[in-house]
Amino acid sequence: MNAWTRIWTVAKRELAAYFDSPVAYVFIVIYLLLTGFFTFTFGAFFDRGEASLGAFFMWMPWLFLFLVPAVGMRLWSEERRSGTMELLLTFPITTWQAIVGKFLASWIFLGIALALTFPVWLTVNVLGDPDNGVIVAGYVGCLLLAGAYLAISSATSAMTRNQVVSFILSVVICLALVLVGFPPVTDLVARWAPPWFVEGVAAFSVLTHFDGFQKGVLDSRDVVFFASLIGFALFVTGVVLRGQRAG
Amino acid sequence: MIKVEHLTRTFGPKTAVDDVSFEVARGEVLGFLGPNGAGKSTTMRMITGYIPPSAGRVAVCGFDVAAQPIEARRRVGYLPESAPSYHDMSVAAFLGFAAEMRGLTGAAKKRAVAKAVETCFLESVLHQSIDTLSKGFRHRTCLAQALIHDPEVLILDEPTDGLDPNQKHEVRSLIKRMGTDKAIVFSTHILEEVEAACTRAIIIDRGRIVANGTPAELKSRSERAGAVRLTLRGPQAEAARDALAKLPGVAGVEVVADEGGAVAVRALPDKARLETAFAAQLAQAIMSRWNWTIEELHTEEGRLDDVFRAITRPDTAREPAAPAPERIAA
Numbered sequence: 004m005n006a007w008t009r010i011w012t013v014a015k016r017e018l019a020a021y022f023d024s025p026v027a028y029v030f031i032v033i034y035l036l037l038t039g040f041f042t043f044t045f046g047a048f049f050d051r052g053e054a055s056l057g058a059f060f061m062w063m064p065w066l067f068l069f070l071v072p073a074v075g076m077r078l079w080s081e082e083r084r085s086g087t088m089e090l091l092l093t094f095p096i097t098t099w100q101a102i103v104g105k106f107l108a109s110w111i112f113l114g115i116a117l118a119l120t121f122p123v124w125l126t127v128n129v130l131g132d133p134d135n136g137v138i139v140a141g142y143v144g145c146l147l148l149a150g151a152y153l154a155i156s157s158a159t160s161a162m163t164r165n166q167v168v169s170f171i172l173s174v175v176i177c178l179a180l181v182l183v184g185f186p187p188v189t190d191l192v193a194r195w196a197p198p199w200f201v202e203g204v205a206a207f208s209v210l211t212h213f214d215g216f217q218k219g220v221l222d223s224r225d226v227v228f229f230a231s232l233i234g235f236a237l238f239v240t241g242v243v244l245r246g247q248r249a250g
Numbered sequence: 251m252i253k254v255e256h257l258t259r260t261f262g263p264k265t266a267v268d269d270v271s272f273e274v275a276r277g278e279v280l281g282f283l284g285p286n287g288a289g290k291s292t293t294m295r296m297i298t299g300y301i302p303p304s305a306g307r308v309a310v311c312g313f314d315v316a317a318q319p320i321e322a323r324r325r326v327g328y329l330p331e332s333a334p335s336y337h338d339m340s341v342a343a344f345l346g347f348a349a350e351m352r353g354l355t356g357a358a359k360k361r362a363v364a365k366a367v368e369t370c371f372l373e374s375v376l377h378q379s380i381d382t383l384s385k386g387f388r389h390r391t392c393l394a395q396a397l398i399h400d401p402e403v404l405i406l407d408e409p410t411d412g413l414d415p416n417q418k419h420e421v422r423s424l425i426k427r428m429g430t431d432k433a434i435v436f437s438t439h440i441l442e443e444v445e446a447a448c449t450r451a452i453i454i455d456r457g458r459i460v461a462n463g464t465p466a467e468l469k470s471r472s473e474r475a476g477a478v479r480l481t482l483r484g485p486q487a488e489a490a491r492d493a494l495a496k497l498p499g500v501a502g503v504e505v506v507a508d509e510g511g512a513v514a515v516r517a518l519p520d521k522a523r524l525e526t527a528f529a530a531q532l533a534q535a536i537m538s539r540w541n542w543t544i545e546e547l548h549t550e551e552g553r554l555d556d557v558f559r560a561i562t563r564p565d566t567a568r569e570p571a572a573p574a575p576e577r578i579a580a
Contacts, residue, residue, distance in 0.1 A: 012350045016336070023338050086334035090395070093298045093330075094351040095323040248301045 013104025054131025060141040072173035075156025083164040113149045137219030144216025147229035154236030161243040184208020251433035257306035266292045268457035279429035281448035282437035289457040290437040298328045327396035331407040333389045337381035352399035366394040385412045406436035441554040455562040475552025484542035
């Protein structure tokens, strides 16, 4: 049995667990309602008079900020609370395979939720003639953004058996990653800090790197940023899980 | 099959397991006894590789648990202490998952699940969600998970905890049956279980092994081993006690009960001069000297209970427990 088979076995179970419980359906319904609400009301989708999903994508960093930690908060804290972690980690798999498997399952689930926003895409295509390349880039960006938030949630949920604590911790960390690149905040900092500092800090923001995707630019630097953020957060998850057992 | 060498585990300043070494061969069922917090679960977690030891090593079927964890774990079935399982899954789905994690797919997976279900009597709840099951069924579901790949080594942490007497009996006979071609370690607080299912027992106290032997060997360490219990009709309790204590070969006598004109006493042999026929000798002496009726007479085997209490300390006391009962020495 190779590593990917094991990872996929873990992921399959995890994914089935989402759909066996009401979590998946509640999440998807709320996610779709909120995206609809933000896109059409706050985003002024129709008043823009342009055939793009700009109004849709611009809300994603903020929506995901609360919804992704809600999906990720149970990843490890639930395993710790119910004691199944002892079972999972004494199966013939490495800790890494378990971490990646569980992360992938939640990521796939978020991907499914994201894919279910296709009516918005249909709408712009019916009403106008959008650049679908930009839209694909936007969706890729959303997926990477969700992955980054999720990996952070994975790390915080490994730290505690309490899901609420895990949720709050990951929201705070993700919020910090958003705010360091949020124009109102960067403008404030720019008043007293030198520009290199402001730009340096903003380079760590998910907002800065998500921006390119929204504009339809698939920059390898942005992809590398999200990939390394995911990799780092999963690495932290591993360190935390190992640390707990080593005592 | 299981080789534990100088295993030590500390949690901060507390030493949970202190220099524990033992081996378990194929065909052996090792009972792991000890008071709560003695280090039983910690030792088992180190054997299964869930937590790393602070010092020492564990090898399972020749594979070092720290250096080759995957190879070692493939050969181990593990029932953790609280018998955890994924409560949102059905029994069938959960066992299917466990089988897949063990690398079983297709027909092999189906066969493995069917066999585990049969062994653990889970047919009736197969498609029920685990969170709707009673504690006994949940426990057996987790036990089935441990057996699913027919492992060479089984580590069972309190396999009969929370089961009713019938289920306990089933699990015990299951362990005994499987023990003929596997190496099994199981922990328990229930001493009869050790006598019923184990070929060997280890008593662990405060992280250290304090006794290691067959149940019979351990029982013979009891002070009551070889004692004779008598129920006499005729004498008063004190008179019987004093008279018996003066007989040759008797080290001590204690009154067990004094009800309805019958006196029950326990006579302890003088172990230095112990003769095999202590009971017969005693009976003869009584009949030749006094006009008492012997209603009951048997030799006691000694109780694991006494041994356990004599060599382990309760977590509430600092000094050894179990003060000797009142007795008159010969």
